[in-house]
Amino acid sequence: MVVILCSRFMLIRIKVEQFRYNHKNFMERFEFFEVVND
Secondary structure (H helix, E strand, O other): OHHHHHHHHHHHHHHHHHHHHHHHHHHHHHHHHHHHHO
16 A cells, blocks of 8 residues: 555655756747747
């Protein structure tokens, strides 16, 4: 039971980290496009 919870928690953390990383890259790209448009 505890092991399952731990692995679940780790998976969720990994997904959150990936999401934040992707979001950061997306925002940087977005800012880049804004600069190009100017």
